[in-house]
Every structure is written in C-alpha cells, then in structure tokens.
Amino acid sequence: MPFFPEYEIKKQVMDLHMGDKVHYCYQCGRCDDVCPVTKLVGADRYSPRSLVMLGLLGLTHVLLVDTPKNQFALWGCQTCDLCDEICPNDIVLTDIFNILKNASIKQQLAPEAYQQQAKMVMETGYSVPLQDAIARRRDKMELPELPKADLTEIQKILKITNFDKKIGYEAPKEEN
Amino acid sequence: MTTNEEFLVFPGCMIGNRLPYLEKSARLVFEKLGLKPKESSFSCCPDPIGIQGSDHTTWLSLGARNLSLAEAENKNIVSLCNGCTQTLTVVNHELKHSEQKRNKINKILKEVGKEFKGTIDVSHFLTYLLHEVGVDAIKKKVVKPLTGLKVACHTGCHYMRPTEIMGVEENHESPQNLRKVVTATGATVVDWDEEHLCCGYAIERADPDVSYARLKGKLDSAIKGGADIIVAICPTCFSHMDNNQRNLTKKYETEYKTPVLYLTEILALAMGFSSDEIGLKNHRSKGDLKERFGGE
Ligand code: SF4
Numbered sequence: 262m263p264f265f266p267e268y269e270i271k272k273q274v275m276d277l278h279m280g281d282k283v284h285y286c287y288q289c290g291r292c293d294d295v296c297p298v299t300k301l302v303g304a305d306r307y308s309p310r311s312l313v314m315l316g317l318l319g320l321t322h323v324l325l326v327d328t329p330k331n332q333f334a335l336w337g338c339q340t341c342d343l344c345d346e347i348c349p350n351d352i353v354l355t356d357i358f359n360i361l362k363n364a365s366i367k368q369q370l371a372p373e374a375y376q377q378q379a380k381m382v383m384e385t386g387y388s389v390p391l392q393d394a395i396a397r398r399r400d401k402m403e404l405p406e407l408p409k410a411d412l413t414e415i416q417k418i419l420k421i422t423n424f425d426k427k428i429g430y431e432a433p434k435e436e437n
Numbered sequence: 438m439t440t441n442e443e444f445l446v447f448p449g450c451m452i453g454n455r456l457p458y459l460e461k462s463a464r465l466v467f468e469k470l471g472l473k474p475k476e477s478s479f480s481c482c483p484d485p486i487g488i489q490g491s492d493h494t495t496w497l498s499l500g501a502r503n504l505s506l507a508e509a510e511n512k513n514i515v516s517l518c519n520g521c522t523q524t525l526t527v528v529n530h531e532l533k534h535s536e537q538k539r540n541k542i543n544k545i546l547k548e549v550g551k552e553f554k555g556t557i558d559v560s561h562f563l564t565y566l567l568h569e570v571g572v573d574a575i576k577k578k579v580v581k582p583l584t585g586l587k588v589a590c591h592t593g594c595h596y597m598r599p600t601e602i603m604g605v606e607e608n609h610e611s612p613q614n615l616r617k618v619v620t621a622t623g624a625t626v627v628d629w630d631e632e633h634l635c636c637g638y639a640i641e642r643a644d645p646d647v648s649y650a651r652l653k654g655k656l657d658s659a660i661k662g663g664a665d666i667i668v669a670i671c672p673t674c675f676s677h678m679d680n681n682q683r684n685l686t687k688k689y690e691t692e693y694k695t696p697v698l699y700l701t702e703i704l705a706l707a708m709g710f711s712s713d714e715i716g717l718k719n720h721r722s723k724g725d726l727k728e729r730f731g732g733e
C-alpha cells in the first residue's frame with residue numbers, strides 16, 4: 262500500500278516551539294524506558310518513541326485509523342510528563358501527542374469519554390458540572406454557592422475557535 | 438504577608454462540583470490560618486488532558502479567559518487542584534513567552550471584552566502553604582498532632598512536571614514539598630518507590646484495566662513502604678485512588694482499603710476539626726478512618 266506523509270500534521274509538529282529540537286530525536290528510546298504505560302503494556306501497544314517518529318515524519322495515517330489498538334496507542338498516555346523530563350534533546354513529547362490527539366478527536370477516533378467531556382464544556386462551561394445532588398450536599402455542609410461562569414461568553418469563545426466542529430458536536434435538538 | 442494575603446482561590450470543577458467535602462476542609466483550614474481568599478466566576482480551567490487533547494487553541498483561550506479574570510482584580514490564583522494548576526501555569530507561560538500566540542488568543546478574547554496581559558501568577562495551595570504561610574505557622578495551629586500516623590505522600594504529576602514550567606523547585610523524582618507540610622501535622626512520612634509516579638487516572642478513559650494496573654502498583658508500593666494512609670494534593674488523584682480500590686479488590690482478589698486523605702483534610706484533622714465537620718464519612722476507601730479519627 263503506498264503512503265504519503267500528512268504534511269499538515271508534520272508541519273504542526275515541526276512548528277512547535279521546540280521544532281528545531283524535534284529534528285534531533287534520534288530515537289534513543291529513553292522515553293520508552295521511563296514510560297510507566299510502556300512498562301505495563303509493552304512498546305507494541307504503547308510507545309512514546311514511536312509516536313514522536315510518526316509525528317515527525319507525518320506518517321500519522323497509520324495511527325489515525327479506527328482500531329482499538331490505534332486508539333490506545335495514542336490515548337494510552339497518562340500525561341505524567343516523565344518522558345518530557347528524560348528526553349536528552351529536551352523534546353516536549355506531550356506537546357506532540359496533543360497535536361496528534363487534536364487530529365484524532367477531529368476524526369472522532371478518541372475514546373468516547375473525551376468527546377463527552379468536550380461536549381460538557383460546550384454545554385455548561387465545566388468538565389464536571391454541578392448536579393442537583395451535589396448542590397444539596399453543598400447546602401447541607403453549609404458551603405456557599407460558587408460564582409457561576411458566564412456561559413454566553415464561553416460559548417462565544419468556543420464558536421470562534423470552532424470547537425463544535427473540531428469535536429463533532431451536534432447541538433441538542435430544540436423541542437417545539 | 439502582603440500581596441498574597443488576598444488571593445483568588447481556584448477550586449476547580451472536581452472539588453466544587455463533585456467533592457464538596459474537600460472544599461469544606463479547605464475553607465476551615467483557610468480560616469484557621471487567617472487566609473481570606475476570594476472567588477471568581479471561573480469556568481473549567483480547562484482540563485489539561487481532555488480539553489488540551491481536544492483542541493489546543495480552545496484550551497489556551499478558556500485558560501486565558503480565567504487568567505484575565507484574576508488579572509482584572511490584580512490577584513494571584515491559588516488552586517486546590519493539580520490539573521487546574523498545570524493548565525493555568527502552562528497557559529500563562531505559553532502566552533507570556535510567545536507574542537504570536539498571545540496576539541492570536543487576545544484576538545479571540547477581544548470578542549468577549551477580555552484581554553490576557555500576563556500580570557499575575559498561579560500556584561498550587563501546597564506551594565502557597567510552604568512559601569507564604571510557612572511550616573512554623575502551620576505547626577502553631579496543630580492541636581491534635583497525628584503522632585504515629587504513617588503517611589505516603591502522593592504529590593501527583595501535574596503539580597511538578599514539566600519542571601521547567603511548573604517552577605516548584607522540586608526534584609520531580611523525589612518531591613519534598615508535601616512531605617514538609619505533612620510532617621508539620623506530627624505524622625511520619627514513609628519512603629516508597631512509586632512516590633513520583635502517576636496514579637493512573639488519566640488512562641482510565643482509554644483502558645480501565647491498564648489504569649487499575651497502574652493504581653495497583655502505586656498502592657502496593659505505599660503498603661510496602663508501611664503507609665497507614667495516602668495523602669494527595671489533587672482532587673482527581675484523590676478520587677481515583679479513593680474510588681477504585683474496590684475495583685482492585687475484585688480484579689486482583691486481594692483486599693485494598695488504604696484510606697486516602699486530601700491535603701486540607703489531614704491539615705483540618707490536625708488542627709482539631711472533627712471527622713464529622715469535614716465529612717470524612719463520604720470517603721469510599723474507609724479502612725480504619727473511623728477508628729483513627731472517630732465520627733459517624
Ligand atoms: S527520549 Fe527524546 S530523543 Fe530519545 S527517542 Fe524519545 S523523544 Fe526521541
């Protein structure tokens with residue numbers, strides 16, 4: 262099967278503030294060595310070194326295909342930033358992962374819970390909105406009401422950033 | 438204390454909207470220490486994992502909006518959550534250091550009448566305690582020293598990494614800040630191999646089994662270190678470790694029941710507040726909390 266680099270993603274990776282450094286990822290694998298997830302599942306299932314390579318070369322089409330294996334290969338990162346600390350070339354790997362994840366969520370390839378969280382922020386301004394039961398518990402504990410975020414303002418910002426399109430959001434249908 | 442006496446507290450969605458009993462203990466501790474934090478109409482920080490992973494520009498914009506609220510009041514932000522601390526610190530850093538990004542985000546904020554200026558600082562309450570309150574001042578408020586209690590300190594990744602940006606002056610493989618504050622309560626801090634590692638929360642959404650395997654590593658290490666309890670400074674780590682021990686018990690057929698306390702809970706207990714006052718009964722992994730601290 263012929264394949265071509267995804268130039269847009271490759272460019273984003275190279276454009277990172279440490280773009281010049283990314284060049285020098287010499288695939289030493291120290292990120293894999295220190296990664297607690299790689300330790301648990303093996304580099305076949307999760308490997309930060311491979312993610313950097315795929316991003317760097319723009320060969321993300323192998324990753325951005327809908328399979329459970331691919332999903333974990335990208336979203337299996339616990340963002341503990343240990344790899345960022347150990348990389349001898351000061352590459353901030355997690356920044357590269359975010360570019361890949363942004364592309365993944367756009368194609369609806371992320372674990373469902375991430376899509377849900379993004380929708381929650383769109384609809385309420387919070388990842389974890391206040392439920393009635395918790396509001397009652399707050400009252401019982403004599404906790405004052407917390408100031409509410411201005412949802413109109415937040416939704417205006419999200420409109421400008423095209424967040425809805427980026428996460429494949431469908432507005433709840435109005436009933437009438 | 439001067440400039441920092443009046444800070445804006447950033448509780449984060451987890452504490453305010455899911456774990457209000459943690460907020461209760463925080464408010465009691467603030468009062469005891471003579472701190473008068475104010476609140477503001479912050480939104481989600483937003484989450485450094487999920488929302489940054491969804492769209493970087495949106496993450497920067499909402500983070501910058503929160504920062505601009507604090508800038509307008511000329512107050513620093515002190516957060517009770519590692520995730521919020523990391524988001525707000527990194528957004529602050531990214532926008533302060535890149536004119537291009539700052540211009541891009543300010544163009545967006547302008548549409549809602551806001552602007553990011555880069556004039557305030559963000560810290561976690563743990564850092565605030567150490568640098569602005571001081572260990573001695575904490576010790577003075579301890580009336581029920583937790584003598585004999587063996588504590589495994591879980592600082593959590595997002596408090597200290599990436600070290601270059603978070604700037605908490607910690608050796609991220611051997612963090613000391615939390616140890617200093619826990620020691621002030623009279624408790625004994627234990628050594629454990631996995632102190633600097635992740636609790637596993639962040640991969641629960643991708644594969645719960647891997648997430649629980651990570652958590653198991655963490656707990657086994659704390660137990661091996663001789664810990665009676667774990668103390669966390671992040672509501673999400675707290676919740677992951679407190680909630681999921683019953684899953685580990687099922688999955689691994691070994692009983693896991695190590696209590697987890699949040700930073701301001703252990704402080705509140707040492708400062709003489711009762712288990713009932715801070716709602717300790719809401720914990721899932723109770724272990725011997727009741728025998729130790731009484732209450733319902
Ligand atoms: S540690 Fe750095 S240089 Fe080495 S493989 Fe990983 S990203 Fe590349």
Ligand code: SF4
Nearest residue numbers: 296338339341342344
């Ligand atoms: S940030 Fe992700 S890839 Fe890096 S060490 Fe942690 S889990 Fe592994």
